[in-house]
Structure formats: structure tokens, C-alpha cells
Amino acid sequence: MRVPAGRVLQGARGLLLVAALAFATPVCAQVDKATGFDLGAYRRSAVRDRGAAISEGRAALAAKVFADAPRQRMFLLWYMGGAAIGKPDLEALQQVLRDLEALADSGTQGAHALAGFLRAQRQLDHGNKADALVTALTAANAVPEGDSDLRSIASSELCWDYLSAGQAERALEHCHRYTQLAQQTGNAMTLARAQYMEAGALSTAKRSKEAIVRWREALATVEAAGESALAGRVYSGLAVDLNASGDYAAALGAARRSVAAARGSKNTFSVCIAQAQEARALLGLGRATEALATVDSALAAMHDIDSPPTVLELRHIKRSALLATHAPASAIAALDKRLQADAEPASDPKRASLIDELEQRYVKREQAVHVRELEQENRRKELDIEAARQRAGTLEQQAQKQRMLKLAWGAAAGVLGIIVIAGLLVIRAQRRLASTLHEQAFHDGLTRLPNRRALLQRLRELETGEPRLGTDALLVIDIDHFKQVNDNHGHLAGDRVLAIVAHALLLHEPRAGTVGRLGGEEFVILAPEHALEAALSLAEQVRKEIADIRVQLHDGNVIAVTTSIGVALREGQARTASADWFAAADGALYRAKAQGRDRVVLAEP
Numbered sequence: 273m274r275v276p277a278g279r280v281l282q283g284a285r286g287l288l289l290v291a292a293l294a295f296a297t298p299v300c301a302q303v304d305k306a307t308g309f310d311l312g313a314y315r316r317s318a319v320r321d322r323g324a325a326i327s328e329g330r331a332a333l334a335a336k337v338f339a340d341a342p343r344q345r346m347f348l349l350w351y352m353g354g355a356a357i358g359k360p361d362l363e364a365l366q367q368v369l370r371d372l373e374a375l376a377d378s379g380t381q382g383a384h385a386l387a388g389f390l391r392a393q394r395q396l397d398h399g400n401k402a403d404a405l406v407t408a409l410t411a412a413n414a415v416p417e418g419d420s421d422l423r424s425i426a427s428s429e430l431c432w433d434y435l436s437a438g439q440a441e442r443a444l445e446h447c448h449r450y451t452q453l454a455q456q457t458g459n460a461m462t463l464a465r466a467q468y469m470e471a472g473a474l475s476t477a478k479r480s481k482e483a484i485v486r487w488r489e490a491l492a493t494v495e496a497a498g499e500s501a502l503a504g505r506v507y508s509g510l511a512v513d514l515n516a517s518g519d520y521a522a523a524l525g526a527a528r529r530s531v532a533a534a535r536g537s538k539n540t541f542s543v544c545i546a547q548a549q550e551a552r553a554l555l556g557l558g559r560a561t562e563a564l565a566t567v568d569s570a571l572a573a574m575h576d577i578d579s580p581p582t583v584l585e586l587r588h589i590k591r592s593a594l595l596a597t598h599a600p601a602s603a604i605a606a607l608d609k610r611l612q613a614d615a616e617p618a619s620d621p622k623r624a625s626l627i628d629e630l631e632q633r634y635v636k637r638e639q640a641v642h643v644r645e646l647e648q649e650n651r652r653k654e655l656d657i658e659a660a661r662q663r664a665g666t667l668e669q670q671a672q673k674q675r676m677l678k679l680a681w682g683a684a685a686g687v688l689g690i691i692v693i694a695g696l697l698v699i700r701a702q703r704r705l706a707s708t709l710h711e712q713a714f715h716d717g718l719t720r721l722p723n724r725r726a727l728l729q730r731l732r733e734l735e736t737g738e739p740r741l742g743t744d745a746l747l748v749i750d751i752d753h754f755k756q757v758n759d760n761h762g763h764l765a766g767d768r769v770l771a772i773v774a775h776a777l778l779l780h781e782p783r784a785g786t787v788g789r790l791g792g793e794e795f796v797i798l799a800p801e802h803a804l805e806a807a808l809s810l811a812e813q814v815r816k817e818i819a820d821i822r823v824q825l826h827d828g829n830v831i832a833v834t835t836s837i838g839v840a841l842r843e844g845q846a847r848t849a850s851a852d853w854f855a856a857a858d859g860a861l862y863r864a865k866a867q868g869r870d871r872v873v874l875a876e877p
Contacts, residue, residue: 570586746853
């Protein structure tokens, strides 16, 4: 019986989560003036020794540290909650949740969201994936939009929650967002955490080679910082993908280093998770008897630890070891009965729909925040330019006074200045003309989207560039019955429909992707690094959003808009001609039209 995809990372959820908290964004004032309590040091201790951190946290709460700083107290509770989940210590977790909700009731923004993230983590530890995703997404949508620390936590939590639920493609989207936020901090440990999380997402997506690279990048960072406990947990993740790639000898070495680090920090749960990978490596090396002893040791240690997914994973490994050691059929049958009783329930379509709705709401919030950040950045640049102009004006006044004192030199400088200014004006005019010509050559005049020429150039770049891992998607989108819009309402109404549809498509432009207009009522979305599930999900989101559009005309008429979408995939390392790729997507589009329109059709392989 094979362990389902994602099972390994689900079992390791508590371990990975507390490792993540080690790199959490620090808050402004980290030392309580009254007691001298150091929040930064506590954050690190919550990773190295969870039991001691829980005791220290309880003492700090009893001493009322940060009594006048509710935000710092909120982060103290957040770190303590992570330690309680990783141990696990349910009594301590309940205390943390009560105190966070009390802070929220007293007006501390973000406390309710952090409590939600902790509840989602606990639900995942019990295997309640759908409930956990609903809880986490609800918490993410409650994060204050202007709070960069909490937005960073939300991105990282959603990355791990989707990862633990086995939805690697969605996890990667949030991991990428968190990596961008981590790079802005300039903090090496925060970036290491982003590498760590991305490695986990790549692992769940079965992209083990890429995951191994990320694990080793994170390992180099934490080892350079002397964080041995964290390094041990990274070794555990590395062992997962070394096992998946068949390098059992290297996986055994990584797993045993993880076991040693976990024992050094006296963390039984971490030991059990690392022993799971040790047993897998031993099985791969044909040492089934040792594997069986290792997994039995881990199962015995898990007796007092409440983590059903981890126990389920260990039982699957034990079954493989029993088969390899030719154990009696009765022993295997008894274990199968336990595994069947522990099987995950079927997914609830209503919960899945709610998860999609909450995810779309969160993504739209983040897009709006990003737009505002760009606008603020542009405003800051405008102010810098204005300040530079004022300084230039002051310098010019000083120069005029000097010219009055030295008329001859002033006249010469004036002539020279005129020549320079004229030259600059000519150069600027030429640059503006070149920019205008380039804009006209590569962008559509109505929608300002990249036009056919720009799209074909981008396709050729992907075709002739370096081969890449992963899959690229091409979506060809056609507005249904568009000729009737022009015939019944006029071309101005048709132009308005095109502009509104173009704006809707831009809201779904993928990371490193391109949205463009081929001409007429046809548009294209080029989505690099989008495999089958992600490509179809993107196409369906686009179709649904446009289907909700109602265009209000000046004469009182309302136009409903639908689209037909053809989707074609191409492996990044393939050398499929762009014309063939486009023809496949176009063919799928025509089949969508033939099947009744307002639908998504995937091109045949």
C-alpha cells in the first residue's frame, strides 16, 4: 500500500511550523522595560526547546510582560502557540488562544487572525484539511491590510496550510508571495524560511530535484547562523526528497542527522518525524528489519503525542516493512484494518467551494494592497523629483548671481547652457518618439494590452530560451457573440466591452505571465509555470469573472458578456513550435464554441 502524495509533509506539519516561527518577522520594541523580558530571544528559544519555551511563556504572562504593549504581547502569544503545537501541549495552546481572543476583544488588531492561524494548524494536525483551510483563509482575510508583519505571516501560513492539505499548486502561489515579502526585509533568516517553505511546496508537487536545491540553500543559511536545531529540521525535509529521488544512502544520512538534532533538543515529536524518513531510507536500501525496528520505536514514542497524520504515516511505513520482512499475513491484515479505519474522509464539495471563495477574496485583497503600494511608491518618486527640481532652481539662482558679477563668463555660460539644453531637448524628444513608436508597435491602441506582435515575440522567447522544468500554459479567449454587440449597439459599445474584458483579464495576469489582445474579440493569457490543475483553475476563474460582467450602456441597455476559452499546455523543456502550441489552444477554443460557448476546453495532447 503506497502512502498518498503529501502524506510525508502532513505528518511533519508540527515540526515544520515551529521551524517557520523561528524566522517570524520581529516586532518594533522587543524588550519589556518593566521585566527586561527579551521577545527576540524568546522567539529563538521557542524553536530550540519547546517545553522550556512554554514554561517561560507562562511565567512571562503571569508577570504581565508587555502589559502596556499589546502588540508585543500578541507576538509573545504567537510564538508560544507555535511551541505548544509543536510539542504538542494542548493546555498551553488553549491558554494562548484565550489570551489572543481577549486581546482581540480589547481592540488589538491582528490578534483574532493569529488565533485563527493557530486553530488551523491544530486542525491540520488532526487531518481536518478542509476545515483548516477555511479557518486559515478566514483569518487571512481578517488581517489588517496595512500591517506588513501580519501580511507576511498570512502568506506563509497559507503556503503551509495548502501544502499540508496536498494542494501544491496553490501553496506555491502563496510561497512566491511570501518570498517577495521576505526579500524586501533584507533578513537572511527570513529569506531562509521562504526557501524552506518553497522547498516543501516543490516536494509536495513531486518536483524533488528542485526541492533538494531549495532545502540545501536553506540549510546553508541556518548552519552559517549556528542554528543546529533548525538545521536538523531542514535535514528532515531534505531526507523526504532524497528518498523520493531514490538516493537512499544520502537520505539515511540526512535523516539520522535530523534524529540526532531532535534528540539533542529533547523533542520527541521531531525524533519520530525524522525516524519516519530514516525507516524509508532503510527500506530503500533493503534493510527491512532495521526499518521495522525504527518505525516501531517511533510508534511507541507517539503513544502520548496527539498527531493522527503522523501516526498514519508511520503505520503505512510499517506495512511496507512487514511485507519486506515476510511477516505473517494475520499481522498485515490487522494493520490494514487499522489503516482503513484511519483513512481520510471524502472531500466535501461545499467546503471546497467555500475555500475557493475565500481564496479569491484574499487574492483580490492582496492585489488591491499591491496596487496601493505601487501608487505610494510612484508618489514618493514624484516628491523626490520635485525636490530635485527645487534644488536645481536654487543652484540656478546662485549661478545667475555669479553671471551678473562676471558678465563675459556669464554670456559664454549662457550660450553653452542654451546649446546643452537644446541638445537635451532633442534627445528627450527622440526618446519620447522612440517610446511612442515602441508603444504603438507592441501595444493595442484600445486596451493598451500587448498586441499580436508582442505576444508572438514573447512566445518565441519561451521557445528559443533555455529549457526549463515545469509546464507552461496558453489560454486563447474569445468573447461570445461579439458581432451581435457591434450590430445591435454600435462599435462604441463594442469598444467598451473590449476594454472592460481586458481590465478583468489583467486582474488574473499570472506571475511572470502576459495578458494580450490578438485582435478583434480574441485575447491571450500566457501562463509560465502553470501545470494542468493550475491552468484549468486560472481559465475557470477568468470565465466566471467575465460571466458576472454586466455592461451598462448610455441608452439604458445592459450587455451580458461570456467567453469561450481554449487551453493548451507545453512542457518547459520541450521545443514545441509556438505556432503548433497556439494552434492547439485555438483548436480547443473552437471546440468550446462548438460545444455551446461559455466554457473552458483543454487541447488534446
